[in-house]
Amino acid sequence: MDKHDKYEAVKQAWFEINEQLRNNKQEYIDYLKFSAKMYKQPYSDAVLVYQQNRNATKIAEYKKWGRLGRYVRRGSHGVAVFGKNHTCRYLYDVTQTGGKELPEMWTLTDRNTPELLNTLNNRYNINAGSVKECIEAMTANSINSAPIAESVQNAISQMGLDTKQAEVYRHSLDSVVRFVVSQRCNLSGKIDLHADVDVSALDLIKNARDMILFSRAVQHAAKDTLFEIEKEVIAIDRKNEALDNAKNAKQESTSDRVDDILQDLIKLKFSQEQVLALKQAVVAAAQNGEHNIRHWVSVRYSPDELQHISSLLSDYYAQSVIEQTLDPKGILNDYYTYVNELNGRLKLSDMFSHHDYSDEQKAMLQQGFSEGISITVLNEVDERLTVDEIKTFFEMFHQAVDGQIDPHDVQIYLDKAVIEHSKQNVQAVEVQDNSADTISADVTQQDKKIEPSRIIGLAENQLRPAVPNSSTSSITDSSGVVKSEKTFAEQVDEALSGKLPFYTSLKVCDTPQILIDVGCEQLPMLYTQKHLKNAILPPDE
Incomplete structure (x- = not known):
């Protein structure tokens, strides 16, 4: 054929x-x-x-x-x-x-039916007291949906049914759809969903065309209803399976898991005091089937901080699997809030280790951090700035973020403050030794265009200086003693080896002729040790 x-x-x-x-x-x-x-x-x-x-x-x-x-x-x-x-x-x-084996077909059971009924009642705003009543409400909604209702009305019109006949037709359609849905839901025979079926619509159907239109509407409405029930039943069964697995895990011996977690912490260089502070969380994790808590904690947290984290983790693990997923008590939110605060302090401490801030400056920077100023922005604060200047900078920063002033103004304020301190240092050196060569000073940046994003913390990359030439140059320390001429590379070596005082700047070159032609003074162009150290940091830092 x-x-x-x-x-x-x-x-x-x-x-x-x-x-x-x-x-x-x-x-x-x-x-x-x-x-x-x-x-x-x-x-x-x-x-x-x-x-x-x-x-x-x-x-x-x-x-x-x-x-x-x-x-x-x-x-x-x-x-x-x-x-x-x-x-x-x-x-x-x-x-x-x-x-390959196929998954078992979904079915209603005494265990999943109560939660299914509650879910469907809430989702479809119905008040069914049983699954049977719920099916009746859902099939009615499906039949009344736009595409099915339109096709049913077209069928009634083509058949030429009067009002009474149309009512019989619709009632029979509703009954047939409910029957099909009930048959599928009761496929296992575990739930009593027996339903009579009214097929009186067949008495009104006179040919194969009308039979096809009626049966297509039945199939469409039953499919829409059963799809919704199937989705919820599968989700409920999966949650119940997870609960069963969790219960089985808790029934097993937890001693081996406790030992494994402790060994992992020791390998990660946690101190004895830190491990002791985490004991509560370790036991709770082991009882919950976890095999480690490394992703929860850092070896840099203090024992007191770990004790608080341990308490939060223990409370979290004490919840059921469903509660852990939903976290109704907000334990994870409390945990992340606390840990984010700890991590911020660690970043602040790391920043302090790369600067020579006074205690007063550190206190002001900590206050700025607590006000939401990022580490990237705080790192721009020069050690030569006074506490009042730092405070003014923070105030201007917040104004720039709020759109009250131009971010350029904030950068200009910082640059002017640093330049003023540099001039004061130069004048002090000139007083001490009038015979010295032209004293170094930071190049004026007033005409320099700064990206606003650099101030408000949106730009990750630091501004890199131009590559210096290899010519020799002098270097002046804070005591006013002019050292012998050294190449820029030699100055870099001395700075990195700690031989130079921290505030001593490295001379790159004299002011280029092109800048002199536009009105700049003939001054040495300097490179601070702070910028040098930032420049050699790995990219991820």
Whole structure:
């Protein structure tokens, strides 16, 4: 039989089965029971499979079985159904395949039914007292949805039904849909969902066309309702499985897991005091089936800080798996708030280690950090700034963030303050030794354009200086003694080896002629040790 003949045969079978069901109410009821297992299929596929293989339970095309990890056994004959462009497709039942095991079909049980009912009541704003009542409400909503309601009205109009007949038709449709949904939900027979079915619509249906329109509406409404129920049942069953696994894990001996966690902490260089502070969390984690708590804590936290974290973790682990997922007590929020504060302090401490701030300056920087100023911005504060200047900088920074002033003004203020301190140092050196060569001073930056994002902490990269030339130059320390001429590389070596006082700047070169031509003074161009150390940090720092 060629493709055309096969298609014609399927079309003939299609009309025959519709006529057969239209004229036999009991057989139509038998089909409805069968279609409950085929609710994901279109009506044409389901009814043709019913005609050719009434023992089928799960059907799919050849390629679909392959994607599911199964193969169709050699010699199997599929059920022919409609394809595209007057061709046929072939569907195979699971009994005709082999290979990977399939998940069990979802079903209602005494355990998942109460939560299902509560979920559906809340989601669809209904007040059903039983699953049966819930199904009735959901099927009614599905039938009244726009696409199905429109197709039903079209069918009623084409059949020429009067008002009373239309009411009988709709009531029968609702009953049939509820019957199909109930049959699928009670597939395991564990829940009593027995429902009578009203098929009086068949008395109004006079031909195969009307039968097809009615049955398509039934299949569509049943599928929409069952999809929602299936989704919730699967989610509930998975949560219940997780609960069961958690309970089983807690019943096992926790001593081995406690030892494993402690050994991991010791390998990570946690001190004995720190491990002792985490004991409560270690035991709680082990009882909950965890094998480590390394991702919760840092070796740099103090024992007191770890004690507080341990208490939070213990409270978190004491919750059920569902409570841990939902975290109704907000324990994780408290944990992250506390840890973020600790990590901020550590970053602040790291920043202080790279600067020579006074205690008063540190106190002011800590205050700025507590006000939400990032470490990136705080790192811009030069050690030469006074506490009052730092305070003014913070005030201007907040104004710039709020849009009250231009961010350029903040940078200009910082640059002027640093330059003023540099001039004061230069004047002090000139007083001590009038015979010295031209004293170094930081190059004026007033005409320099600064990106606003550098101030408000949005730019990650530091401003890099131009590559210095290799010419020799003098270097002046804070005592006013002019050292012998040294190359920039030699100055860098001395700075990195700690031989130079911290405030001593490195001379790069004299003011270039192009800057002199536009009005700049003839002064040495300097490079601070702070910028030098920032420049050689690895990129991630």
